Amino acid sequence: MNRIAFPPNWGARALWLLFAAYFVYAAGQLEFTPARFASGLEHGAKFMARLFPPDFRRWELLAKGMLESLQIAALASALGVLISLPLSLAAARNLMPVWASWPARAVMVLCRSFHPMIVAIVFVKAVGFGALAGILALTIASVGFLGKLMTEAIEEISLKQVEAVRATGAPFLSVVTYAVLPQVFSRFIGFVSYETDANLRNSTMVGIVGAGGIGGTLFAAFQRFDYDFVCAIVLTIIALIMAGEVLTMRIKKIFNA
Amino acid sequence: MLRGIDLEFAPRGITAVIGPSGTGKSTLIRCINRLVEPTSGEVIFEGRDLVRLSRAELRLARRRIGMVFQEYNLVERLSVMENLLCGRLGYLSPLKAWLRRYPAQDIARAFELLDTVGLGQHAHVRADSLSGGQRQRVGIARAMMQEPKLLLADEPTSSLDPKTSVEIMGLMKTLADTHGFPVIINIHNVALAQRFADRVVGMTGGRVVYDGAPGALTEGHLKEIYGGEDWLE
Numbered sequence: 001m002n003r004i005a006f007p008p009n010w011g012a013r014a015l016w017l018l019f020a021a022y023f024v025y026a027a028g029q030l031e032f033t034p035a036r037f038a039s040g041l042e043h044g045a046k047f048m049a050r051l052f053p054p055d056f057r058r059w060e061l062l063a064k065g066m067l068e069s070l071q072i073a074a075l076a077s078a079l080g081v082l083i084s085l086p087l088s089l090a091a092a093r094n095l096m097p098v099w100a101s102w103p104a105r106a107v108m109v110l111c112r113s114f115h116p117m118i119v120a121i122v123f124v125k126a127v128g129f130g131a132l133a134g135i136l137a138l139t140i141a142s143v144g145f146l147g148k149l150m151t152e153a154i155e156e157i158s159l160k161q162v163e164a165v166r167a168t169g170a171p172f173l174s175v176v177t178y179a180v181l182p183q184v185f186s187r188f189i190g191f192v193s194y195e196t197d198a199n200l201r202n203s204t205m206v207g208i209v210g211a212g213g214i215g216g217t218l219f220a221a222f223q224r225f226d227y228d229f230v231c232a233i234v235l236t237i238i239a240l241i242m243a244g245e246v247l248t249m250r251i252k253k254i255f256n257a
Numbered sequence: 258m259l260r261g262i263d264l265e266f267a268p269r270g271i272t273a274v275i276g277p278s279g280t281g282k283s284t285l286i287r288c289i290n291r292l293v294e295p296t297s298g299e300v301i302f303e304g305r306d307l308v309r310l311s312r313a314e315l316r317l318a319r320r321r322i323g324m325v326f327q328e329y330n331l332v333e334r335l336s337v338m339e340n341l342l343c344g345r346l347g348y349l350s351p352l353k354a355w356l357r358r359y360p361a362q363d364i365a366r367a368f369e370l371l372d373t374v375g376l377g378q379h380a381h382v383r384a385d386s387l388s389g390g391q392r393q394r395v396g397i398a399r400a401m402m403q404e405p406k407l408l409l410a411d412e413p414t415s416s417l418d419p420k421t422s423v424e425i426m427g428l429m430k431t432l433a434d435t436h437g438f439p440v441i442i443n444i445h446n447v448a449l450a451q452r453f454a455d456r457v458v459g460m461t462g463g464r465v466v467y468d469g470a471p472g473a474l475t476e477g478h479l480k481e482i483y484g485g486e487d488w489l490e
Contacts, residue, residue, distance in 0.1 A: 164330035169320035169347030182334040
């Protein structure tokens with residue numbers, strides 16, 4: 001008898017073939033060819049040459065935009081935390097009945113369903129140009145992500161500790177502050193620092209659609225072909241993100257997270 | 258599944274509930290403070306039926322029922338002092354509790370109790386840095402903070418070594434004798450039950466099959482409670 005050690009998975013083989021065929025088809029449709037790439041590189045080299053040296057002469061404009069971005073990120077993160085804390089508690093299925101967790105989850109999914117830039121466009125239309133639109137857009141994004149992460153953390157806690165505190169006759173809010181939050185606090189610090197980092201990056205973007213911050217300046221510089229100023233802005237953004245990274249590490253240490 | 262349970266507990270003394278795993282000892286204890294909701298029946302505590310209480314009334318009743326758990330159930334990331342003060346949460350507004358604004362006598366009592374259970378030096382360490390025996394002492398001290406009229410203990414020694422188990426049982430007996438409240442203990446160790454309890458309740462299959470003095474518990478009873486007889490050799 002002829003026994004087979006590794007039976008072929010014909011379905012998987014067909015799928016791989018299909019993927020490969022579609023890749024070739026799509027590349028052909030979009031003129032994604034080595035020749036096109038080479039001509040693009042040439043263009044890129046010229047662009048890179050014009051980026052340097054960076055021009056920091058308009059540093060006041062740069063500083064103003066960066067500070068605004070920083071403030072947008074800080075405010076959006078703070079508001080995001082304030083909203084997602086109660087929301088995630090309401091959404092946690094191990095603490096709350098279905099009638100509370102379902103709507104809370106729906107709100108989070110809604111907040112997560114669009115990219116922050118699209119939300120920013122909507123808010124620019126709704127409340128006008130400026131930082132307010134950016135703050136609101138990034139707050140929505142923060143609620144979407146922080147809410148989801150926090151809810152998952154709360155759903156993973158040990159209910160034994162909760163049961164013990166509940167058995168002492170503690171009111172519900174005290175059960176939350178004494179038995180739930182201590183178990184998730186250090187993870188929350190991690191989530192918040194992660195989200196602040198994301199907000200910092202996004203706050204340098206929302207300006208492109210007119211929602212405040214350095215993004216507007218960056219976009220304008222691009223439009224005017226001020227590539228050396230573009231370079232200055234980009235370098236400053238990189239420095240800011242790196243500084244934020246170091247800072248969040250320090251903050252985590254202080255909180256013992 | 259419990260059926261036909263009709264027990265009355267004296268206002269003093271230790272009652273040990275023994276029986277095989279899964280027979281409903283834990284359910285019995287948890288039905289008293291309604292950590293498990295009984296489907297029917299009544300639990301009379303200080304003249305009121307706990308089963309009929311509203312959520313708010315139940316919370317007030319729970320304040321006087323201390324509970325000790327097999328796995329200690331301390332809040333791991335809170336300090337020993339904070340864990341003790343959990344026993345007073347039922348008397349404090351959530352805001353004051355969050356701000357750690359406890360009445361001075363609560364804090365004095367917590368320090369006193371820590372000395373009583375031999376952990377006076379550990380007030381500020383986190384609960385998860387303690388050993389099993391130390392944690393159970395904190396668990397007992399937390400229950401004592403409630404000034405309980407009844408103490409429930411759900412297999413308080415099952416996670417501890419034999420020596421520590423005896424110490425923990427001794428501690429509960431001393432506290433129950435000096436403060437005068439009854440204790441109901443689920444326990445697997447029959448010898449420990451006989452040594453410390455004033456009364457033994459034997460359960461099997463959700464029913465009570467023995468209820469009497471620990472001294473009168475015979476091999477025949479144990480056979481009926483746990484089934485089989487090979488293990489008695």
